[in-house]
Amino acid sequence: MDWLKEQFRKEEWSPYVAGSLLGIVGILAVLLSDSLLGASGAFENLAGAIGQVVAPQLFDNLYFNYVMRPEITWSGVLLIGVFFGGALGAWSSRTWKIRMNSDEQWKQVFGASWPKRWLFAFLGAIVLEIGAGIAGGCTSGLAISGGMLLAPAAFIFIGAMFASGIATAWLVYGRRF
Amino acid sequence: MTNYIIALVLGIFFGLALQKAGLTKYHKIVNVFRFTDFAVLKFMMTALIVSMTGLYTLKWMGVITFPSVPATYVAGNLIGGLIFGVGMAFSGYCPGTCVAGAGEGKLDYLIPGFLGFTTGAAIYGLIYPSVFPKISAVANVGSAIIPDLWNLNAALVIIFFTLLSLLLFYLIDRNRMQRRDKMAQ
16 A cells, blocks of 8 residues: 555656556546547637637637537546646645746756747647647547547547657757757 | 536546656657657557557447547548647647646646647637638548458457557667667756
8 A cells, every 4th residue: 555655656657557547547438428538629619618708700600609619518627637637646746836937858958938938838739729620639539539449540640740740859959859 | 417527537537647657748748759758659559558458348348339439531630630740849748738737837838838729729710611621521531440441350450559569669668769868968
């Protein structure tokens, strides 16, 4: 029992252990709720909800009225859980901390300025969400959830994601790659 | 209501898995693209092996039926994936890991991340009527799965995927594939 507690408190687990946990969560989602894990979809529901208040005419379209309606979905609630799961993980290893610029490697490569980090992250997040929309899901909703059902889409997505991720990192890092 | 409680509890374990695997760190995500840290790949492939084995077993036992399978439309999956990878390398997160990272108190996840995803979602929703019908019309096989599509035994597909992953893990862990990080002190 003490051994288990000690393992739980480690800041990082083996990716094989953490990955197995995610696999089990993926199975339980289907078994208990007939649902698939996903993350990018909830932001689409949220964007529709905000958009239909701020600019009702603009957001009165096919997508926000029928495809991703402004509502609280199963995956929206899942994402609230993900937030607290991240908090629990950090709290268990005593690494929970408010930070403006959280990564040492980032600081080493791009400098300690947090506005620069926020700008890159903001632009990256826009690109991520548009990509997920076109592909039909993100790393969780398509790569993991599609892959575990053996949908070809998942493997096409994973291949494309790694190819462009490698190319982009190579361009961004230059000789430090 | 029960469904929402299940979603919340599963979400907590999902976030915990992402956090403990270290995927809520910018460098973990970027370094898989630099071939200096393969945690992301190991994590994803392990999750896939476990979940595909479990789900197909439960399906054969007649315990579950599959929910609607994510659609395959080759051009969209491919182009979307290419765009997605660019965003991942720039930000160092994906939508799920960003939310878990935000829970850790990382404001560079919470604020630009959530604002960026919502903005991106709004942009995609607005261009959807002109983009999606065209892109999804190319090589669209709908909610197909590999075993049906190519007339393969699902168990063989899973065994093949598992063996391929184990081979990859072996090569990575034996350090034949992993590069040394030039920036590591």
